[in-house]
Amino acid sequence: MSQQFTDLGIQEPIIKALSDLNILVPTEIQEKAIPILLKNENDFVGLAKTGTGKTAAFGLPLLQLIDVKNTKIQSVILVPTRELGHQIFDQLLAFAKYLPELSIASICGGIPIKPQIEQLQKTNHIVVATPGRLIDLIQRKTVDISQAKHLVLDEADEMVTILKESLDAIISELPKNRRTWLFSATLPGTIKQLVQNYMSKNVVQVHVDMETVGNSSINHQYIVVDPIEKLDVLMHFLSSKEGERGIIFCKTKAAVNKLAKNLAINRFSSGAIHGSLTQPIRDRIMAQFREGHINILVATDLAARGIDVAAIRYVVNYHLPDVYETYVHRSGRTARAGGSGLSLTVLQEEEVAEIANFEIALGIEFTPFQKPNTVSLEENNAYLLAKQIFKTKPNHAIATDLKEKIKNVFHHLTKDELIEKWVANYYLQNKNDLTKKR
Numbered sequence: 001m002s003q004q005f006t007d008l009g010i011q012e013p014i015i016k017a018l019s020d021l022n023i024l025v026p027t028e029i030q031e032k033a034i035p036i037l038l039k040n041e042n043d044f045v046g047l048a049k050t051g052t053g054k055t056a057a058f059g060l061p062l063l064q065l066i067d068v069k070n071t072k073i074q075s076v077i078l079v080p081t082r083e084l085g086h087q088i089f090d091q092l093l094a095f096a097k098y099l100p101e102l103s104i105a106s107i108c109g110g111i112p113i114k115p116q117i118e119q120l121q122k123t124n125h126i127v128v129a130t131p132g133r134l135i136d137l138i139q140r141k142t143v144d145i146s147q148a149k150h151l152v153l154d155e156a157d158e159m160v161t162i163l164k165e166s167l168d169a170i171i172s173e174l175p176k177n178r179r180t181w182l183f184s185a186t187l188p189g190t191i192k193q194l195v196q197n198y199m200s201k202n203v204v205q206v207h208v209d210m211e212t213v214g215n216s217s218i219n220h221q222y223i224v225v226d227p228i229e230k231l232d233v234l235m236h237f238l239s240s241k242e243g244e245r246g247i248i249f250c251k252t253k254a255a256v257n258k259l260a261k262n263l264a265i266n267r268f269s270s271g272a273i274h275g276s277l278t279q280p281i282r283d284r285i286m287a288q289f290r291e292g293h294i295n296i297l298v299a300t301d302l303a304a305r306g307i308d309v310a311a312i313r314y315v316v317n318y319h320l321p322d323v324y325e326t327y328v329h330r331s332g333r334t335a336r337a338g339g340s341g342l343s344l345t346v347l348q349e350e351e352v353a354e355i356a357n358f359e360i361a362l363g364i365e366f367t368p369f370q371k372p373n374t375v376s377l378e379e380n381n382a383y384l385l386a387k388q389i390f391k392t393k394p395n396h397a398i399a400t401d402l403k404e405k406i407k408n409v410f411h412h413l414t415k416d417e418l419i420e421k422w423v424a425n426y427y428l429q430n431k432n433d434l435t436k437k438r
Contacts (some may be wrong), residue, residue, distance in 0.1 A: 008034040013098035027053035029208045037061035041329040043199040044181045049209040054183045067376040068101040071123040075150040080159035089128045110279030117142045156184040184324040188300040217335040221369040222345040230415035236380045246314040248298045260298045266384045267391045270296035317345040
């Protein structure tokens with residue numbers, strides 16, 4: 001029988017807030033971590049796959065351990081990206097709904113620093129920060145973390161490169177008797193080294209379902225394409241998922257921009273995020289995605305951290321990730337909150353051998369995804385062109401006499417006849433290309 005949050009030691013005001021959020025039963029990582037974090041004085045490492053409730057696993061104990069009479073910063077939460085920082089900040093505020101005296105600040109990059117400096121002049125018990133912005137504020141002497149009792153490193157495997165440059169500077173500002181809590185979806189060698197370097201020898205480790213890193217509700221599939229047909233195959237897949245929400249991952253900002261442009265041309269409901277976009281633009285696109293105004297998000301790996309949308313039905317790896325941990329984070333965007341989902345990886349022939357390595361490293365199984373034939377791809381391209389025409393805004397600058405001439409050409413045709421002729425003409429125009437592909 002599943003435990004309740006009261007059984008874990010969580011107090012009534014927080015439980016009331018959880019009830020408002022319809023969070024009634026703890027997840028496995030929450031069941032295992034919360035009692036330890038509330039009572040144990042040692043450092044802590046929590047390993048659990050993406051989407052299993054790690055924020056509440058560390059957030060609920062933190063809230064409960066805060067002394068609201070102490071006006072100093074008592075907890076620092078470090079995150080790899082501002083999106084994840086904003087998400088955690090919002091979740092903590094929701095968890096602390098009935099703790100009116102408790103104050104939380106977000107000091108993540110990508111937005112003006114002046115309002116954050118002003119916020120830090122007030123009482124803040126918990127700060128959620130990206131390393132770069134925190135270092136900036138430390139150097140400006142506008143943040144004091146010298147009395148913080150807890151340092152939380154969330155999604156640490158995504159933050160290793162950033163932490164290498166800044167963790168020493170941050171830790172030098174923290175008291176030596178602090179407790180460090182590290183949460184991660186995977187445990188690569190770099191994280192093991194970080195644990196050895198910065199955490200006590202008596203660190204407590206909790207592993208949740210790590211023998212199979214991939215969520216069992218995710219269907220992992222791959223499709224093999226020639227470079228020339230890669231975009232057409234993706235467009236065919238997206239047409240089959242029309243109305244469903246999904247994320248497409250690309251390796252680079254340039255690739256994100258190029259693919260996003262193609263999606264826009266083909267009138268897919270889509271948006272794009274990467275690190276070079278300003279924070280207001282990223283926030284706007286993310287809000288549109290969360291609220292269902294756009295269905296497809298094209299993103300780089302780092303920019304997509306912090307996306308927690310329950311209704312994401314599929315993830316497309318348009319480029320094979322370089323490391324296994326990245327695949328875990330990508331695929332973990334789908335099948336959240338008990339749902340199911342598809343993680344589709346688009347490969348070229350020379351990359352197929354890599355699939356076996358991913359299966360062994362992550363304890364998952366990939367199955368082939370049926371590639372559409374040439375005729376099916378061509379039919380989808382015709383459908384997309386029809387969508388382009390339908391959604392094109394009228395150009396009132398075009399001469400009226402030209403429009404009349406064209407109307408006279410088509411005036412005797414019914415709608416069905418016009419469609420028949422349009423499709424026939426499309427195939428006639430593309431006959432040579434179609435013959436070559438076959």
